[in-house]
Amino acid sequence: MQTTSIGALSSETGVKIPTIRYYESIGLLDAANRSASNRRLYGPDDTRRLRFIRHARELGFEVEAIRQLLALTGDQARPCADADAIATAHLADINHKIARLSALREEVARMIAEDCHGTISECRILEALAGPCDRHHTL
Amino acid sequence: MQTTSIGALSSETGVKIPTIRYYESIGLLDAANRSASNRRLYGPDDTRRLRFIRHARELGFEVEAIRQLLALTGDQARPCADADAIATAHLADINHKIARLSALREEVARMIAEDCHGTISECRILEALAGPCDRHHTL
DNA sequence: GCTTGCTCCTCTAGTCGCTAGAGGATGTAG
DNA sequence: CTACATCCTCTAGCGACTAGAGGAGCAAGC
Structure with missing residues (x-):
């Protein structure tokens, strides 16, 4: 199910490649699965999550706030x-x-x-x- | 004529001591004269210049713009x-x-x-x- | 098969405008 | 003479990226 390269994810979402890697490094995105040749592979869920992050950043939410919002989405009953x-x-x-x-x-x-x-x-x-x-x- | 310590300059202008040193390091302020024991000494001109810088920063001017404005003041005929x-x-x-x-x-x-x-x-x-x-x- | 060129990898360092801390020297007041 | 305040330099950290070095892999044309 994970077929998208980091470059494709980048152009889908408008988030630059180094920024995606940066988001991974600070834990905003989960560490991506890798191909046999160690390239990051993404699926539709990653696209959605990254779009959410991008949109929230454009709206001026700080990374910490976004982290909290994302954590909220993990608990549907809250x-x-x-x-x-x-x-x-x-x-x-x-x-x-x-x-x-x-x-x-x-x-x-x-x-x-x-x-x-x-x-x-x-x-x-x-x-x-x-x-x-x-x-x-x-x- | 230069009798003011960095601490006094700081409280006169509302600019924190490390920030004053930082401004010196990036050339916004000239390197201060030193006392026998190597402490920075300032005079009224420094107070004025630093107040100018502070005010411009509060108004949101970037350091580079302030640098340009200060350079303009050096050329009265321009x-x-x-x-x-x-x-x-x-x-x-x-x-x-x-x-x-x-x-x-x-x-x-x-x-x-x-x-x-x-x-x-x-x-x-x-x-x-x-x-x-x-x-x-x-x- | 081979070369070209694109994409990807990691790692480090730079950006801006400070701010905080370590570790040490000096000055001042009681 | 002993505190304590103030100063010094130097390094590292902040947030949110961005840029570049140096190297590996992959896809297409010849």
């Missing part, structure tokens, strides 16, 4: 409040990041808007980065 | 269009990150809203992560 908790914590984290980036955008945009009049010595961007108390000094 | 270009590129990057995180937030929020009814085997979160074509299989 209440999925656990998965919910992981996702909810992740959502809070996302909101936090967005808030910080938005504040940052304001600041950088303001910096650019107040731009300069020709030379570095008058540049508002560098002044803005130097901080409120340190204008007109050398860096 | 048009600050360069600084503007760096900041503008950074702003575009921030906007891109915000857009991606917002899309992500939608997806994770939807995932959570469609939550489960008791057990893992029915959990929408895990299904959502498995992707559109891979529901109801083992991972």
Whole structure:
């Protein structure tokens, strides 16, 4: 049942070959069965699992969180409040990041808007980065 | 004129001591003068420069961008269009990150809203992560 | 059968921006 | 004089990969 090479798995899932090997090395993927010539062989289950991992990574879940989610799938009877908790914590984290980036955008945009009049010595961007108390000094 | 220890510089600027040494090692800060007993000594210029670096890092500028900004400050006559270009590129990057995180937030929020009814085997979160074509299989 | 070129293997080291720790020297206060 | 704080250098670790060396195997064309 295991006929897929690592290269085929890679193009099926969009995960690079070294990354697949890396996932194996950290235990996110089980060690693959090997062919007679020691090449890794994969089956459909591996494709699904790797797609799950990739998708979760794209959504910004950390490897540790993915490990937990995968562990949950091993226990069909367990209440999925656990998965919910992981996702909810992740959502809070996302909101936090967005808030910080938005504040940052304001600041950088303001910096650019107040731009300069020709030379570095008058540049508002560098002044803005130097901080409120340190204008007109050398860096 | 150079009387400040690394510890004092650290508490003045909020940059941790190992980080200051690290900045020196990568050339963001010049190698500090040393006391008779080989301790680093800093003056007000270092404090300003380090504050600039810290502020720019907090704003998410990468070390390489900061290096460029600092290089600009060395040439007072140069048009600050360069600084503007760096900041503008950074702003575009921030906007891109915000857009991606917002899309992500939608997806994770939807995932959570469609939550489960008791057990893992029915959990929408895990299904959502498995992707559109891979529901109801083992991972 | 042989060569060419692709894929695969393992292993090590590099990326970024720090952070932590070992092990030792020096400075300061009581 | 004894603590203890602060400093020094050096090495290794973090997360999540990525890149490269050096070698083996495999499939296709001649």
